[in-house]
Amino acid sequence: MNRPLPRWAELVLLPVLNLVLALAVSALVVLAAGQSPRAAFDALVIGSFGSWDSIGYTLFYTTNMAFAGLAVAIAFKAGLFNIGVEGQAAIGGLGVALVCLGLDATLPALILLPLAILGGAAFGAAWGAVPGWLQARRGSHIVITTIMFNFIAAALMVYLLVNVLIEPGQMAPETRRFATGLAKLSAFGFPGRSPVNLALPLALAAALAVWVLVWRTPWGYGLRVVGANPDAANYAGIDQAKRIIVVMAISGALAAGIAVNEVLGTHQKLILNFTGGAGFTGIAVALMGRNHPLGVLLAALLFGALAQGGSELAFEMPELPRDTVVVVQGLVILFTGALGGLLRAPLSRLFPARA
Amino acid sequence: MIAKPRGSQSGAPAIECRAITKRFGHVLANDAVDLSVQRGSIHGVIGENGAGKSTLMAILHGFYPMDSGEIRVDGRPAAIRSSADAIALGIEMVHQHFMLVEPFTVLENIMLGAEGGALLAKGQAAARQSLARLAQDYGLVVDPDARIEDLPVGTRQRVEILKALHRGAEILILDEPTGVLTPQEADDLFRVLRALRDEGKAVILITHKLREVMAVTDHVSVMRGGRMVAHLATAETSAAELGELMIGRRPGAATRPTPATPGVELLGVADLRVRDGAGVARVRGVSFTLHAGEILGIAGVAGNGQTELLEALSGMRAPDSGTVRLRGVPLAPCDAGEMRRLGVAHVPEDRLRHGLIADFAAQETAILGYQGDPMWRQVLGLLSGRAMERHTKALMAAHDVRPGVPGLRSALFSGGNQQRLIMGRELDRAPDVLLVGQPTRGVDIGGIEAIHQRLRAWRDAGKAVLLVSVELDEILALSDRILVMFDGRIVGDLAAGAGERELGLLMAGAH
Numbered sequence: 068m069n070r071p072l073p074r075w076a077e078l079v080l081l082p083v084l085n086l087v088l089a090l091a092v093s094a095l096v097v098l099a100a101g102q103s104p105r106a107a108f109d110a111l112v113i114g115s116f117g118s119w120d121s122i123g124y125t126l127f128y129t130t131n132m133a134f135a136g137l138a139v140a141i142a143f144k145a146g147l148f149n150i151g152v153e154g155q156a157a158i159g160g161l162g163v164a165l166v167c168l169g170l171d172a173t174l175p176a177l178i179l180l181p182l183a184i185l186g187g188a189a190f191g192a193a194w195g196a197v198p199g200w201l202q203a204r205r206g207s208h209i210v211i212t213t214i215m216f217n218f219i220a221a222a223l224m225v226y227l228l229v230n231v232l233i234e235p236g237q238m239a240p241e242t243r244r245f246a247t248g249l250a251k252l253s254a255f256g257f258p259g260r261s262p263v264n265l266a267l268p269l270a271l272a273a274a275l276a277v278w279v280l281v282w283r284t285p286w287g288y289g290l291r292v293v294g295a296n297p298d299a300a301n302y303a304g305i306d307q308a309k310r311i312i313v314v315m316a317i318s319g320a321l322a323a324g325i326a327v328n329e330v331l332g333t334h335q336k337l338i339l340n341f342t343g344g345a346g347f348t349g350i351a352v353a354l355m356g357r358n359h360p361l362g363v364l365l366a367a368l369l370f371g372a373l374a375q376g377g378s379e380l381a382f383e384m385p386e387l388p389r390d391t392v393v394v395v396q397g398l399v400i401l402f403t404g405a406l407g408g409l410l411r412a413p414l415s416r417l418f419p420a421r422a
Numbered sequence: 423m424i425a426k427p428r429g430s431q432s433g434a435p436a437i438e439c440r441a442i443t444k445r446f447g448h449v450l451a452n453d454a455v456d457l458s459v460q461r462g463s464i465h466g467v468i469g470e471n472g473a474g475k476s477t478l479m480a481i482l483h484g485f486y487p488m489d490s491g492e493i494r495v496d497g498r499p500a501a502i503r504s505s506a507d508a509i510a511l512g513i514e515m516v517h518q519h520f521m522l523v524e525p526f527t528v529l530e531n532i533m534l535g536a537e538g539g540a541l542l543a544k545g546q547a548a549a550r551q552s553l554a555r556l557a558q559d560y561g562l563v564v565d566p567d568a569r570i571e572d573l574p575v576g577t578r579q580r581v582e583i584l585k586a587l588h589r590g591a592e593i594l595i596l597d598e599p600t601g602v603l604t605p606q607e608a609d610d611l612f613r614v615l616r617a618l619r620d621e622g623k624a625v626i627l628i629t630h631k632l633r634e635v636m637a638v639t640d641h642v643s644v645m646r647g648g649r650m651v652a653h654l655a656t657a658e659t660s661a662a663e664l665g666e667l668m669i670g671r672r673p674g675a676a677t678r679p680t681p682a683t684p685g686v687e688l689l690g691v692a693d694l695r696v697r698d699g700a701g702v703a704r705v706r707g708v709s710f711t712l713h714a715g716e717i718l719g720i721a722g723v724a725g726n727g728q729t730e731l732l733e734a735l736s737g738m739r740a741p742d743s744g745t746v747r748l749r750g751v752p753l754a755p756c757d758a759g760e761m762r763r764l765g766v767a768h769v770p771e772d773r774l775r776h777g778l779i780a781d782f783a784a785q786e787t788a789i790l791g792y793q794g795d796p797m798w799r800q801v802l803g804l805l806s807g808r809a810m811e812r813h814t815k816a817l818m819a820a821h822d823v824r825p826g827v828p829g830l831r832s833a834l835f836s837g838g839n840q841q842r843l844i845m846g847r848e849l850d851r852a853p854d855v856l857l858v859g860q861p862t863r864g865v866d867i868g869g870i871e872a873i874h875q876r877l878r879a880w881r882d883a884g885k886a887v888l889l890v891s892v893e894l895d896e897i898l899a900l901s902d903r904i905l906v907m908f909d910g911r912i913v914g915d916l917a918a919g920a921g922e923r924e925l926g927l928l929m930a931g932a933h
Contacts, residue, residue: 279804283804283805284803284804284805285794285805288786288789288793288805291779291782292779292782295779295782296775298772298776299776299777299790301758302768302770302790303758303790303791303793304737304757304758304759304760304762304791
């Protein structure tokens with residue numbers, strides 16, 4: 068029998084135990100590669116939190132993970148598995164770039180910056196809303212359509228960057244640099260040298276906004292009803308189809324936060340594959356964060372640290388095969404995300420049932 | 423597969439439970455329960471919801487291990503650790519909710535679990551043969567090649583019984599078998615059960631309907647609060663005595679409704695036609711009027727269009743055609759939220775599916791459908807947890823919802839308390855029209871009385887109640903007027919106090 072765990076155990080103990088389990092198995096992998104797990108762990112921690120620079124990098128990756136996690140989580144609240152964050156982020160990047168490329172000569176940065184963010188959000192929202200519409204009105208399964216939309220987005224980006232938006236006379240498939248003025252604004256006085264930028268506070272604000280929207284508005288209440296019991300939504304007079312379309316648009320807009328962080332906040336130009344798989348990691352982030360904004364932020368921090376610490380690890384311990392780092396990251400995703408419920412049953416036996 | 427006759431020591435009961443105890447957390451579901459059922463007898467087990475009947479039967483069928491006690495089959499100690507053990511011992515159960523594969527034929531369902539080897543042909547032949555034999559022996563006639571989804575409920579139940587017999591049932595447990603049947607179908611079932619008894623099988627009938635116990639059983643055991651409180655020979659007892667044993671006090675004589683004083687028409691329905699999700703016409707031209715100060719009962723066997731009628735009137739399903747008048751004014755098509763704003767509240771038939779959200783706290787279930795209400799939108803129009811909690815606390819006190827804990831998950835309340843919470847939510851806005859479906863399904867006797875009283879009080883306050891129920895007793899106890907629905911049409915319009923037989927015939931479509 069599956070008894071529910073006490074709240075604190077469900078929210079804190081279980082994720083921590085999953086993480087410990089993942090690290091334990093990772094240690095075995097490192098050991099098998101003939102290296103010291105202790106040294107690897109140290110390199111990982113120092114690499115991600117050892118200096119202002121590395122903290123900055125960690126937070127930069129955290130920002131991507133947070134936006135991706137929030138995008139997955141809010142859709143999941145309506146019972147929708149949005150696998151398309153990657154594509155929505157890419158198209159969001161297109162929106163950001165089009166606004167910047169078109170207007171950076173005419174508008175001051177102070178107006179251009181919010182406009183670019185809105186442009187990215189609008190493009191991401193549109194790319195999310197179409198699968199939402201297909202699900203709500205045509206019954207096409209959201210998992211299938213969002214996966215397909217990832218491929219369409221990727222193909223579209225390649226075409227545009229190779230044929231249309233490429234800087235004349237260049238070989239690399241990327242746009243010209245956006246006119247200066249933005250770079251200064253996007254840095255926000257974080258110590259050290261790292262790409263962390265204004266997208267980080269934006270992600271924190273987005274997390275707060277998601278919380279208020281989902282848990283403190285009648286709209287969000289309806290969203291949760293749609294996710295938890297669609298029949299009851301019908302009974303309560305909540306328009307499911309509309310909720311699904313709108314929440315997918317919001318999810319896509321949140322996904323575009325990755326583009327704000329990468330394209331607007333760092334590269335200052337649109338490049339191919341700037342998302343780097345963050346949209347997919349967002350699924351694990353949302354799973355581990357139990358689809359709650361606070362949990363998502365904490366999980367995002369963990370995955371941000373893994374991303375940063377992992378590349379430091381590869382640098383510090385060149386004897387360790389490069390793939391080991393990927394394996395370690397994968398193990399954490401596996402144990403905290405996919406196998407998140409692995410320890411629930413044994414754990415629930417430890418806690419006395421509450422009447 | 424022919425059941426091997428089991429060597430029974432003469433006189434040993436077919437199944438005997440000794441001091442079975444089962445505990446769930448702090449709840450003692452079965453407290454040293456004894457039960458002894460003879461071959462060739464129909465044994466009733468009665469008790470309120472939560473009395474422990476289902477737990478006992480689940481133990482007999484291997485769903486739960488018992489904490490202590492002993493089960494003997496034919497006088498020999500039996501270890502039942504799983505359903506497979508139970509089936510091997512010849513113990514079969516017919517569940518309240520049928521365990522049939524709907525797209526499969528009768529034959530394919532019968533074979534389930536007795537497919538007989540790598541190729542189906544052998545099992546099929548055996549099943550066909552035993553179907554023919556069982557039809558002859560017990561009058562259980564079913565077309566082996568009919569698909570389950572095309573069969574009426576009564577026939578599906580026959581298939582369940584046939585499945586059990588095909589697998590060699592010696593001890594047959596039926597859990598609330600008549601809940602979904604017309605009186606005539608129930609009579610057929612009882613005929614079959616008597617035939618089984620006469621063949622020397624042991625039949626255990628779990629029910630809360632005293633009339634059935636008196637009609638069909640030979641012995642009866644009464645459970646209350648996890649204990650066996652009596653074992654009686656049916657011939658030596660009475661419905662009144664059993665009722666008293668069951669609830670531990672003498673039930674108040676069924677209060678006859680005070681004569682209704684109907685006022686103005688509140689709800690008028692003219693030639694309403696509704697299709698279900700699969701496009702099947704379920705309501706096929708229904709017209710009636712509902713007045714202030716009146717309870718209008720809609721009787722009928724489940725699945726004759728009542729569900730779709732309620733869904734259409736509450737705004738959950740758009741009707742095909744027809745008009746609905748509210749207070750004399752024709753309504754434009756609108757959703758469930760709009761109907762609520764217009765003063766039509768709805769206590770849904772299936773409370774788990776529609777009435778609440780199992781994973782939500784009670785205080786969140788308590789605002790379902792009214793989530794936009796300014797009462798709990800305080801600062802900036804945001805939902806206030808505190809306001810919801812305060813409101814729910816008051817609601818729980820007024821409607822006797824226990825435990826009165828607004829933060830508790832909705833799923834953790836018992837059926838009766840969930841229903842009281844939903845009733846409270848819907849009555850809180852003082853709606854002029856109350857649509858109620860199966861208000862006491864899965865509610866214990868004490869809860870039923872409270873819910874009935876509230877519905878009567880609502881009528882006496884000059885409101886209109888449309889009551890849809892498959893429980894004839896409930897329809898008769900509450901209604902000022904009774905409409906009988908059959909196959910999507912109103913086939914009878916009777917005054918309060920109509921004869922049960924007449925109602926039963928109308929419900930069965932014999933009009």
